[in-house]
Amino acid sequence: MGAIPFVAMCFSVALWDRVEPMVFGLPFNLFWLIVWVVLTSCCMWVAYRLESSGNRAPNRDP
């Protein structure tokens, strides 16, 4: 789960670092990053669900 954002926002930079096409008035590179900030949160939420169902016992959160 953690690898997905790294690939999308970091290693693949050469693929999305372009001005065109503009999406919602933003250059494509900026639009791409903003979308991925939100998607990263979703990835982390999924990871959190997986983690807390995987080991309920060690997490003693009040």
Add this chain to the structure above:
Amino acid sequence: MTPATTALTVIVAIVTIGAAIGFLAGSRQRMDLEQWTVGGRGFGTALVFLLMAGEVYTTFTFLGVSGWAYSRGGPVLYALAYLTLAYVASFFFLPQLWEIGRKYRIQTQADFFNTIYRNPYLAGFVCIVGILAFVPYIQLQLDGIGIIVSVASFGHIGRVAAMTVATVLVIAFVVANGVRAIAWVSVLKDLLMLVAAIAIGVGIPLTYFGGIGATFAALAHARPEHLVMPGSTANLGHSWYISTVLLTACGFYMWPHTFGATFTARSADILRRNAVLMPIYSLTIALMFFAGFAAVLILPHLQNGDLALLTVVRRTFPPWFLGVVGGAGALTAMVPAAILLLTAATLFAKNLYRPLVAPAMSDDGVARLARAMVVLLGAASLALAIHGASTLVSLLLAGYAMVAQCLPGVLLGLYWRQVTAIGVFSGIVVGVLTAASLMFAHLDPIGGLNAGFVALCSNFVVAVAASLATRARPSAALPELN
């Protein structure tokens, strides 16, 4: 009232309220060392979120990011990517770190090294690296305050006077209240900063171009090369982007203060929840991009990019709003400066002075010495800020190049049983020397890569090689950790 007095009155009012919150926040707690440094390990999701956000969103966010969008263009996108990815990385190792922290009552980064490697000299050395990396970072904050107040006062109040007053205030509330004060001042600071960021990021493009889309359309027409990498720089291309994002995302939690904030959490789960929430918050950075890019067209010929944001704000909004932005900006400099001072002072007293000079010192004695060090370090960084000159982003990247060198020691210590103190020590020495010599020789970036990243790679290689070579000794890692 003249525009300058209006703006300044608002700034002073905001800073006063912030300082008052700082003084009130901790007044009902008895301030022993544990309470002062890690808030008694009792912070919930909200307070940890605020403390960490308080540490992350600094003058760098406000002035540095918009300044680079203005002067460098495309490469500034690294800021949005690295912050988001730093939280991704944190999700996987902070909870583990927190468990060890609770078990061995760890308060600082050096405590961690001392616990894992059982070597006070290695811990002391890590302290020194951390404190050195703080120097450009604290300088960045004070520089920011100087810029804010001198622009907001239309040049009537000098940088030096502004920086001095701010430093005195910061020292006063850190000495009195420790980490709890900082978390509560963050509440005010983050609220104001969000309001200011939205108003600036949306308002400026709207005023001059009729909207964010129209601004980028105009910029894409006038200077399309500014919007992609390497933008208006010669050598900050894609390989620089990847290496810088990796260095800073991984180095992010190696700062002694972000590392220390981990231990304020009430449970490891709180840290995971934070990692889910924090990325969204980094969208504020995108707003600063909008403002910085708009400034390219509005004020094409500024000498110093770091001034771009405030100069545009001064031109666009009424003086009282300039005051709000200035006040928010001053707090975003003072809160992190306070955290940095607190951490550096604790490191010095607890992990450098006590173990190596005065082993018999009590915890209360350490707390007193740390408070004295806050005053001393504050004064020293003020002196440096008055004399130094560099862009805000370069200062931050210099700090990152240094502090990220602690990463191999932490990761190997957590996950690799074979690692030895000598291995980690040699790795850090090689990494720090490589980073420093490349930067002083102006070889950053080198071969298209961030110099700090090159240093970090050599550090890892040396740490692993030297650990394998010295493996004959019994494993340094704690047996019950895996």
